Amino acid sequence: MYKIFIVEDDQVIAAAMAEHLKSWGWDARCAVNFGDVLAEFAAFGPQLVLLDISLPFYNGYHWCGQIRQCSKVPVIFISSAADNLNIVMAMNMGGDDFIAKPFDLDVLTAKVQAMLRRTYEFAGQSRLLEHRGAVLNVDDATLTIAGNKLPLTRNEQRILQTLLENKGRIVSRDHLMLRLWESDSYVDDNTLTVNITRLRRKLEQAGLPGFILTKKGSGYLID
Template sequence: MTKILIADDNKQITSILEEYVKKEGFTSVVAFDGEDAVIKFETEQPDLLLLDVMMPRKDGFEVCREIRKVSNVPIIMITARGEDFEKIMGLEIGADDYIVKPFSPGEVIARIKAILRRIAREEKNVQVFSYDNLKINLEDYTVIIDEQLISLTKKEIEILWTLATSKNKVFSRDNLLNSLWGYDYFGDNRTVDSHIKRLRAKLDQYSHPNWEIKTIWGVGYKFEVLEHV
């Protein structure tokens, strides 16, 4: 059964979310501060995490960073302010999605379902892709360049896979958003830009002279291959 970890110091919000999660047939675990969220994550091994930004002891950003060191479990950040820097910060450190308070519990459930459907689709199509010095394995979600394991988040690997398996094809931001987040995703295409920026920075730490993720200004992105390869 799918287990959701709800981390929020507002007991009224956690109670409502617990009720809605239960109605969908999921189980839930609750943490009321950041340190407890990390402990519950380690002991309960949830399938998805709803993570509030403003929590005592450790904020949601700190919790997300710690979890991303050891796991690619889906994380939906919850922010009260709705400010762009918080959304971008969450995405930069590895969150899969964000939602702004006040929100309807139905919207949260819709986001959860969208992520779980995407994961289910991915698990049905396990493949390995290799090109030049790059190898992407969706079975264990690893990326290797020149025999070196690259530390990427699950979403970054999915973006790289989508681009690399369609070499030289240009994907618009909306293409990537719909393909990787789903048509029922509530965010905007700046989410794509944020993930691409982080992915490119990690890849560029390693030599890959025969290919690159190239920005097509005003359009989107592509995995560009040089002709001499």
């Protein structure tokens, strides 16, 4: 089931779009926190975004730019500001299509179907993990923080992925070493410590101190 993220602050329009898309078998969800759309996007992990231009706090161009820093998921802009300047701006900011308001819901469905077919017929679906504004793209092993991509080694990526997948729960050192062994890396207790220390240093330098917590005698935690 494809997941579609609707970023539209008019609740009547957003609800109508969601209900219609769900009737076609898609999992449609509307944005709630317009001050942090990126976090909701990463938590939902959609395969397509329907994005209005005029939004509270930041406009759709801003959020499209933020999404493009960490994901290639298709974005269809939906706006009553359908003049040539806005359409060109939407495409330049990373949008894939533009639908002018008011629109027919059947036209929206046709656009969504075509975009999903072109994007995913021969490709897999990306998976994102987010916490405190840091977005880990599991598929290409990139970590994006405030628009900047942070290089990670394979071991660092595996450690961070495991901790984010278990966010709020303590992950033991033995479990982390097992995950690293799965990637054909030779890892002992000292090697794990070195990797954790290096990863923490990178996160701290990127503006995320205390991102990984140590639970003495138990393991590590992202909370």
